[in-house]
Amino acid sequence: MPTDSLAEFELLVLLAAVRLGSDEAYTVSIAREIAERTGRSVRRANVYTTLQRLEAKGMVASRMGLPHPERGGRPPRLVRVEPRGLAAVRATTGAIHAMSGDLDDLLGQPS
């Protein structure tokens, strides 16, 4: 099976979901995680749409979590990264490293 390629935002969403783990990853927490780590503003609608797309591709699976008072007593829809998603993350990050590995002098340190 050929490895899936990921768009930049899909990669960020999957990486955030991997970091948060299957008991903490849902739309709001993923958006917050990306915003905090990258410093960029993230629209929740974009995260939701991306998760829907990734789920349709079989890269993540979802289940309902436990209700929480901060959510008005409503449960989150938790996501877990599936092996296919992990493979896609590996392939995409690998490609990025392969392309940028020896360009540190030219690109400089990330700010």
Next chain:
Amino acid sequence: MSAPRWARAILRRAAPPGQEDAVVGDLEEAHRARTKRHHAATAWLLTAFETADMTWALLRQRRRPIPAFSWLDFKLGLRMLVRYPGLTAVGGLAIAFAIWVGAGFFEFGTQLLSPRLPLPDGDGVVMLRLYDVRTRKDQMPTAYDFLNWRKEVTTVGQMSAYRRIRRNLRTGDGPGEPATITRMSATGFDVAGVPPLLGRTLTSADEVPGATDVVVIGHDLWQARFGGNPDVVGRSVQLGRDRATIIGVMPEGFGFPIADQLWTPLRLADADLTPGAGLRLEVFGRVAPEHSIGEARNELELLAVRTSIDFPEAYEHLQVDVVSFKLGALGIPPRSKSAVVAGVISWNVAVVLFVMVICANVALLIFARAAARESELVVRSALGASRARIVAQLFVEALVLGMVGAAVGLTAAGYGLRWGMNVVATQVMGSGGLSLPFWMSDTLSSTTVAYALILTAVGAGVAGILPAFKVTRDVGSSLRRASAGGGGIQFGGVWTVVIVSQVAVTIALPVGAFLFREELVKVEEVDIGVPTDEYLAARLEMDREPPPDRPADTTAAAFAERYRTALGELAERLRAEPSVSVVTFAEKLPLMYHPWHQIEVDEGGMEPPDLRGHRGGVSGVDPGYFEALGVPILSGRGFGAGDLESDAHTVIVNESFVRRVLGGKNPLGRRIQIIASEASREPDRTVPWHEIVGVVPDLGQQSGYGALGPMGVYYAAAPDDVYPIHIAIRGGKDPLSLIPRVLAAATEVDPTLRVQNIIRMDETAKDDVTFYRFFIGLIGIGSGLALLLSMAGIYAVMSFTVSKRTREIGIRVALGSDPTRVTAAIFRRPLLQLGSGVLVGTFLAWVLIESSPRVNGLGALGGAAVYSLLMTCVCLLACVVPTRRALRIEPSEALRADG
């Protein structure tokens, strides 16, 4: 704090099945986190934006199929136009009117507020203005500023300047006629980037002192004065006292900077170059290709700082602005740009609302038609047509009707725009010696046509989809009831609101029409006891520069002396004409607009109508003015030579003044103060007292404060006391035949004496008449259409509602009910709706009358009463016909039909 309930409800509806709680929970969590970081209002706003964003994302996910349209729908739509001619006529006319007004106003508004400059890369042309932070007003730059900027600034290229002057233009042996001359830098033509049609444009050599005087003329002037003669280049014309050689003709439609037709070189070699003083100019140029307008602004701001350090007194309170040429040339201050944008938006919102109101009315008719086609829709539904298909079909039917209306409306808008522009150009601006900016066009732009088509589509959405949803919502149950012999579609509460609002608006409309009609009657029927059709009226202006054979005295006193001498000579020459019986002068002549002044009166005056005090039109007049016009002095005396003395301080007032300010008491010997509107804001300024020495009848003064009759005050003035002064010449039955003589006499007296706006005196108010007639016409058509729409809508809905109850009437009568009581029960609801509408409408009319003191309340209410009566008749007719039909049904038949 919880997320807003409406946001939760929207997301719950938009979320896919099974995910509602998770989606709403996300919203809740995000909103609560926001309220901890932001103010509640900010958090609310951010959540609102996010809800909209999220809803859009959710709806896109659901990917509901859009119903497909087929040509058959359009064919059916066309068939419906023929099958329901009444609806086609009324609805089509209404939409045509809406599009006519909507597109016409959109085009006019867009051209006025957001024009496109028809020059190569027109958006790159900018104007440079000064802004005084102390007075908060824009200022024209000086010659010093212009030359300084031209030398220093690199971000704006081809820096140019212009100023306008008025001169008499003579192209042959005939008399001079006033014309506007634009003294412009030669580079100004490079900025415009338009080559001449004939000859050449100005060059820097033309700007050198001592160079031959040259002029470039516009296409319109070339046609009007030279009959389009191709050999015009090289001929000379007289501009005031100077002669200039024509060196070029610009192509048709070119009027750069605004509506200019005569260009001469701007010579600044001898100009006063004192920083912050001297000649004022309009400065413009092109932003250099490699720079942006922001960079130009930054560079000029830096330069302004340097200049203010060098010359603090003249420049420390001044800022520099770089604005788009179209706003700058029209004198729209850069700080008003947001107001202009707001104006464009509110203009469009008003137009869209207007079209939507009309379409809502058409929706009522379409709903009644759809309801009447209930059985057809039920059958289509039973045969498998989805709700979306039926909605699509009804939308297309409304769209077809809308397109027919839009075609008629756009054609009318095209004619209307041409007419409107012509009226504005010739009667409004033309009378002030102005023309429309060259970028204004009298044809509809493609943007306007697209705008009208979008409006039509949205309108069709309102008129077609709303009724379609209402009708199709009941189709399923109708299908079930139809199988049991019952009827389905009902007119609900929404339509009650529509009917009540419609009746109310229709009844309130005549008040608007009366408002304008009263004004028109006032302007048209004013009889001042002076045969104004026998008089010529004109404004007299003169060049301020002294003639070469006189001492170069440029003081105001020297100019006043020359002006008085010229007017005296002109009056003498005109009086020598056999057909001229009277020549007199005044600051403002009868029927003209008189700027208002605040009037203070000594003790015992009437209470002013509001806090702004008594206000009236004031005019300086020649001592023999009233005698010359044949106006009787009702009490006291007229003016004499002694009243011209500076310490005389005497005035004559009109009858309205005596009535309104003095309550009809003897005015002679009473004292008043005339406070110019500017001076009235400075309480420490001493204003002289004037004694009232006479009373004259009202002379048709128009002013911005004519609510209770024109209030006028006259003081004696010599011709040089007022500039510019107006002249009135009585020339018998055909005063217009005198015009060539008046122009010739003025040229003979002084070639720079300009006779502006020469017209018959009774035509003075024609601008107002045209204006009022136009709006009365518009309101009249709108009012008539509203009445027609209302009547058609009410008839359709009422007769449909009553006919739906046919079986009920039959059964009631069969069961022994009294037909009169049954009829009363049937009529109750329609009459209640009508009564509520009449009540609300009368209240609206009353509010309008109360807020507009100029309206004849009784007349307007009379119009509203006639409308109410008409509505009641239509309503009764709509109820009577189906009720009578129902009462004639045999009870046994009604019972059988129900089984």
